[in-house]
Amino acid sequence: MAPLASLATLRTFRAENAAAALEAARAALGTDACVVSTRTVRTVTGGSEIELLVDTVPAPSAGLRTRPIARPTLATPPVSRAPSFRLAPPAELGEQTALEERLRAAGVFDCLAGPIADGCRRVPGKTPIEALDGMLHELVRVGDAPWSRPQGQRIVALVGPTGVGKTTTLAKIAARALLDNKLRVALITLDSFRIGAVDHLRHYGEIMDLPTWAARDEATLDQALQRSRNAELVLIDTAGRSPSEVESFERQLGLCRAANADIVLVAAAATGRRQLRDLRERYAGASLAGLIVTKVDESEGPGAFLNTAATLGAPVLAWTDGQRVPEDAHEADLEWLRHGVLAGGRSGDDEDRG
Ligand SMILES: Nc1nc2c(ncn2[C@@H]2O[C@H](COP(=O)(O)OP(=O)(O)OP(=O)(O)O)[C@@H](O)[C@H]2O)c(=O)[nH]1
Numbered sequence: 001m002a003p004l005a006s007l008a009t010l011r012t013f014r015a016e017n018a019a020a021a022l023e024a025a026r027a028a029l030g031t032d033a034c035v036v037s038t039r040t041v042r043t044v045t046g047g048s049e050i051e052l053l054v055d056t057v058p059a060p061s062a063g064l065r066t067r068p069i070a071r072p073t074l075a076t077p078p079v080s081r082a083p084s085f086r087l088a089p090p091a092e093l094g095e096q097t098a099l100e101e102r103l104r105a106a107g108v109f110d111c112l113a114g115p116i117a118d119g120c121r122r123v124p125g126k127t128p129i130e131a132l133d134g135m136l137h138e139l140v141r142v143g144d145a146p147w148s149r150p151q152g153q154r155i156v157a158l159v160g161p162t163g164v165g166k167t168t169t170l171a172k173i174a175a176r177a178l179l180d181n182k183l184r185v186a187l188i189t190l191d192s193f194r195i196g197a198v199d200h201l202r203h204y205g206e207i208m209d210l211p212t213w214a215a216r217d218e219a220t221l222d223q224a225l226q227r228s229r230n231a232e233l234v235l236i237d238t239a240g241r242s243p244s245e246v247e248s249f250e251r252q253l254g255l256c257r258a259a260n261a262d263i264v265l266v267a268a269a270a271t272g273r274r275q276l277r278d279l280r281e282r283y284a285g286a287s288l289a290g291l292i293v294t295k296v297d298e299s300e301g302p303g304a305f306l307n308t309a310a311t312l313g314a315p316v317l318a319w320t321d322g323q324r325v326p327e328d329a330h331e332a333d334l335e336w337l338r339h340g341v342l343a344g345g346r347s348g349d350d351e352d353r354g
């Protein structure tokens with residue numbers, strides 16, 4: 001905290017990033033001023049800005065530069081303040097800014113990039129970039145892939161908006177469960193009203209030689225589950241519905257609950273901020289067991305993955321980046337995510353996926 005005696009000489013400058021805030025401070029005060037502290041502040045629109053606290057009293061032979069936040073009081077004899085930089089961000093701010101800008105370049109929402117970089121800056125004993133790993137573990141929970149071997153029978157229902165890749169992802173999960181873990185798998189679709197939807201799933205069922213059932217109410221679902229009782233993994237496909245179709249949405253969730261299924265939300269990585277928030281609200285009462293992030297290949301990459309996973313909050317069980325069954329389904333991997341967001345953009349290299 002700045003000493004009281006200098007409050008009159010302190011001014012704050014806010015801008016969307018630290019470089020712009022420094023530029024504003026420099027334009028107003030010239031180069032002979034000191035940056036006392038920096039912080040990320042929330043804006044009324046829910047975004048974030050960098051705020052610089054700048055002392056307008058020029059330091060001897062110094063440019064616009066940093067000095068430690070724990071400054072000497074007036075009672076203390078002034079210490080020699082050799083300029084740590086001239087017209088350049090302070091080292092601490094530079095690291096934070098570098099991280100924030102890398103996150104933004106990777107497509108991370110502004111409202112996440114600022115607080116993440118700020119949080120990383122506050123981790124003692126680590127540079128912001130070193131602290132990113134821990135921050136990602138806090139933001140993105142990870143769960144077992146749906147194709148991993150369950151204890152007893154596992155029933156997984158995929159829910160989510162129209163066209164996000166639920167049916168394709170279900171086929172990928174089934175194929176990986178068969179190929180990787182030799183599980184006995186059965187498929188059920190609740191999407192039995194739409195022309196072609198049952199055939200879509202049946203087509204995959206036939207290719208993989210899996211029992212496939214269609215259900216439209218509690219009785220037919222119960223029957224399908226009875227017929228699937230020997231399966232170790234039962235995968236339930238649902239119809240994509242727009243969130244406004246409340247009745248069918250609630251009905252499908254009700255059926256998934258009646259089946260005692262793990263309800264897993266499927267969401268496309270390129271989903272916008274507002275739609276993600278709508279989705280989070282829509283499924284708030286669904287007790288989601290997990291999240292699968294799809295179509296990462298059609299998004300900005302790891303940054304978009306991070307936006308989706310951090311906004312929706314459910315543990316990420318898998319992600320997909322293409323139409324191939326099952327090659328384009330992957331376990332959640334925070335190392336890939338960290339590497340990708342630090343690379344500042346798409347990370348499409350196969351070896352990065354781990
Ligand atoms: N590029 C890309 N396309 C994908 C991915 N996953 C699925 N798709 C494609 O997205 C389209 C829609 O996939 P579906 O599996 O039918 O989506 P859905 O959610 O079941 O759709 P509805 O049942 O209509 O709600 C198909 O063309 C898929 O091949 C992915 O990870 N990347």
Ligand SMILES: [Mg+2]
Pocket residue numbers: 166167168191237238239240
């Ligand atoms: Mg479908």
